[in-house]
Amino acid sequence: MTTETNIKSEIDITEKAINEVNRLKKENNIPDTHGLRVGVKGGGCSGLTYQLGFDAEPKEGDAVIEKGGLKLYIDGKSLFYLSGTVLDFSDGLNGRGFVFNNPNAKKTCGCGESFGV
Template sequence: MGQVTIEVQQEAEEIVTLTPRAAVEIKKIKEENNIPESHSLRLGVKGGGCSGLTYVLAFDEKPLERDTVYQREGLTICIDAKSQFYLSGTTLDFSDGLNGRGFVFNNPQASKTCGCGHSFGV
């Protein structure tokens, strides 16, 4: 298998914007779960849920060859080519209020969402 080199783009266009609150919570999760500093935050979408698509948040050891990779808020973010269309312009926030605690995707591409807020459609 050949070697793959991934370039982290410092000035890359943000596909997903992280709020400072989301970045703090992601860093806290990495630390609490002993995830190495070198691991990237993977953002994406996959088929599923009431409305057709669900969000993916994960940590990856290495970005894939066709990922867009950029750094924001002290985190390396990688997004696969397919997910870029669905996530373009999205803001990832973190909420800790009366309605619950968790990450919130504010996605201008979403034309519908399910009642529970865990999936969306375009």
């Protein structure tokens, strides 16, 4: 069973990030019906690392968040660490990639791919 979640109170995604996800779907022939799996797992120099991927459908226990026609699938454990996060996309001089603006992160590594709480 999935849980519908209010994007404002849990996790948000910018229009720029949505556009990049849609570009990646098209470039990799991923059906529009697939959602973006957002998660965290143990590892990295700060203790936890962010994960992104595509799934055809949510798994049991996932929160399902929809914004701009894009569905985000987040497992309960990851949602605990990601609550309040804004997922953005940067293509500036400091690098190109997805950026997690996570208010729960007390420490981060230099590359921005891992964090600690």
